[in-house]
Amino acid sequence: MFSLANPKRFMDASGKVLPWLAVATAVLLTVGLTLALSVPPDYQQGDAVRIMFVHVPAAWVAMMAYGLMALAAAVGLIWRAPLADVAMKTAAPLGAVFTALGLVTGSLWGRPMWGAFWVWDGRLTSFLLLLFLYLGIMALGNAIEDETRAVRASGILAIVGAVNLPIIHFSVRWWTTLHQGESLLRKGGPSIAPVFLWPLAVMALAYTLLFFSLWIVRMRTTILERKAAVLRITGRA
Amino acid sequence: MTLALDIDKLTCVRAHRVLFEALSLVLTAGAFVSLQGPNGAGKTSLLRIIAGFLTPAAGIVRIRTETGAILTDGEDRARAVGWLGHQDAVKLQLTVGEQLSFWSKLYGDGAAALAPFGLAPLAEVPGQFLSAGQKRRLALARLTLTKRKLWLLDEPLAALDAAGKVLVAQSVRAHCAAGGIAIAATHEPLGVDGLTLHLGGP
C-alpha cells in the first residue's frame, strides 16, 4: 500500500524504542514523586506546594504537545506525509488531557492559594482557551468523515491556532494581571527555592517522557487500526 | 498549435480502494470521449483529477494549450478547463440574467449568449422558478461563455428532456468541431462520435 510505505519504518523503530522509553518514564515518575513528597513544606504554602510538582509539568507538556501537533500538521500539509498525519491526529487528545490535568491541578492548587477553586486568572483562562482549542481540533477531526480530509482540516485549524495562541495569551494577560509573576522564567534566574527545583525538573522530564511514550503507543495503534481497515477492504496489505 | 490532453499512467486511490491504475490516454483537438462504468468506478474522480481538484496517487496529466503552453500543475489546469458538474450551480434567489452576468464577469470572458439555449425569455426569471431542464440549459450557457477549450462534463444529460439532450449533443459536437476536446461521464450515450472509455467492472 502506498499510504503505509512511510509508517512501516516508524513501526520498526518505535517498537525498539518504546520499552526503554516506558521504563525510563516509570523510573523518573517514581523518583520524581518520591522527591516531591519528601521535600519540606513551603513556609508560606505548606504542603499545598506539592501540587506544583504535578501541575507545572502538566502545563509544560500541554504547551509542548500543541507545538509538536502544529509542527506535525505543517509537515503533513506541506509534504503530505502519512506519518505526520497520524502524529497530528494522535497528539490532539493527549494534549487535551494534559491541558485538563493542568487546569484541574491548577484549580486544586488555587483553592488554598486564592481561597477559590476558580479565579479568572490570566494563566488559568489562557489554559481554558487552549483546552477549547484542543477540543475544537478534535471535534473538527471527528465531524469530517473522510479520514485524510479530517486530519488535514484539523491540521489547518491547529496551525491557525498556533499563530493565534501567543496573541490569545497576550490578550488574556492584558485582561487581567492578577497572577503572581512567571516564577520559573523570571529575569535574574529562578526565584523558586532550589530545594523545590530538583523534584520539579525530574517531574518535568518524567511528564515529557510520559507524553512521548503515550504518543508513540497511540500512533502505533492508529497505524495498526488503519492497516486492519485496509485489509478488510482490499484483502491485501 | 492545437489543443492536446495527455494522461500518463494515472492511478487513483480513494478510501484505500484503487479505482483505476496506470490509465493512459492521449487526446487531440476535436476528440470526444465518453466515460462509462458503474457508479463508484472513478468517472467523477478522473474528471476531478484532470481539473486539478484531486491529486492522483500516481501519474501525470498534461494539457497543451493552443498557445503551446504545457500545463502540468493542478492549479494551472484548473484555469484551462470548462466544467459542467452534476449539480447545476444555479442560485434560486438570482435571475437567469444575473447569474450569467456574474459568471461572465468572474471568468472575464465577455457577455453571455442566451439565445442558443432558449434562455432569452427567461432572463428576468429567478432560479427558483426554473425547471430541472432549464437549469441545465443555464449551466450549459455558462459553460460556453467561459471559452475554455477542454470540456469536462459530469452526467450532462441528467434531468434533461429529449430536446435538451439534443441541445447538449449539438453543443459538444460544435465545441469539438471548433478544435475543442470534451470528456463526458455518462450513463447513456450522448450521440456524439468519439471514443468510449470503460472504467471499473471486471
Added chain:
Amino acid sequence: MNALRSLIARDLVLALRAGGGAALALAFFAAVATLVPLGIGPDLKLLARIAAGVLWVAAVLAALLSLDRLFQADFEDGSLDLMALSPLSLEAVALAKIAAHWLSTGLPLTLIAAVLAVAYGLPANGTGALVASLLIGTPAVSAIGGIGAALTLSIRRGGLILPFIVLPLIAPVVIFGSGAVLAVLDGLASGAFLFLAAFSLLAVVLSPFAAAAGVRLNLGS
C-alpha cells in the same frame, strides 16, 4: 478587481434577498441583547457597566451563526467548483466572501449596537467607543470565522461546530473590543484600540490563505 467586486456584489445580493440570513443575524443580535436585561434586571447602572461585554459577545455570536453557509451553500450546489476554476484565486474568492459577510453582517451589527447601547444606558463616550471597537473588530470576526466556515463546509450539521472551533481564536477580539470601551468609561489610557486594530489587520490579511487552504482541501474529494 472587476471579478472580485462582482463576487462581493453577488454574495451581498444573496445575503440580503429572502433566505440570505443577514437580516436573521441582526434580529438574533437584537433578541439576545434584549434578553440579557430581562435576566439581570433593569438596573441601568449595572447594564451600562456590562453593555460593552454583552453587546460584543452577542455580536460575535450573531456573526458566527450566520457564517456557516459562507462556503457551504456554494459548495453544495457546485458553484464553488466553478469559482475554483475561474481566473480568480481561491484566496481572492475567500477574501471576497469574507468582505461580503462583513458588509452584510458586521457593519449593520455595528449600527444596531449604537441603538442598543442607548437602551443599556451607556454614556455617549462609551457608545462612541463601542461603535468604534465594533467597526474595527468585526472584520476579524468575519475573517477568522471564514476559516471556520471553509474547514466545516462539508459537514452537514456544521452549524454548531463552527462557533465552537472559532470562539477561542477570536477571544482577543472580544477582550480588546470590550476592554477598549471599559477603558474609555473609566478614563484610562489603554492600548486596546491599537491592539484591536493590529489583530484585525492581521486576521484580515492572513485568514484568506487559511480559508483557501480549507476550501481546496474540501474540493479535493
